[in-house]
Amino acid sequence: MTEEDVAAPHTTEQPDGLQVTAGATGDIHLLTPTGEIDHHTGDALRRALDLTGTPHPRVVVDLHQVTFMDSSGINILIAAHRTLTDAGGWLRLARPTHAVQRTLQIVGIDTVIDCHPTLTEALDD
Template identity: 50%
Template sequence: MVEIESARQPEPLHVSSTATDGVTVVRVVGEIDHASAGPLIETLDLDALSNQPRLVIDMRGVSFMDSSGINVLLAAHHDLAPAGWLRLAGVRDSVLRTLKIVGVDTVIPCHPNLKEALTG
């Protein structure tokens, strides 16, 4: 008898945003990869953020991120840099390890929690 392991289905990505004291807080829950990054890309659209160019991404709920997610974060940082900033909050150890390997943590500040990211 041969057992066939079924392919693991990725966790869907849920993105929501709110404004707090002039800062947009984007909460992301799920896995960020090539197939799921669309909602995050739409939320981080520069035209949508032009009124509040200070952004914190709450990543407590992100269980996995590949290079697609890294590219989304770097593009948002680049778009916001002239007039604002981007900070990450609550990045899980497994995702933070990926960010550190490629040096994203040296470009985009990573804070242990949302409160510290908001106060910077």
């Protein structure tokens, strides 16, 4: 699958500034957060990752527009990974910015959640 295959995205925005665009490509949910993911803004991402009731949910979070992520963002991703895996699905991360990639590596989340340098790789089954 490619970026061009993403269908009808919709956007939710947290008043504090994090915007999350959600779309789908086939049966893969694609989330693209824009801005900073922290204690004040993380709820927008948490809500977008809540796919309760979706059988075998598969989600790619495209991080190329995230400028900062603290431990709150890490915790949101870990919780989503567990929930999605328990539901028979998966979570993948794509295109993290240098700053976000460094955070993912420092805490070791890149060894727990599949991280991909490109969106195309993350979308491939």
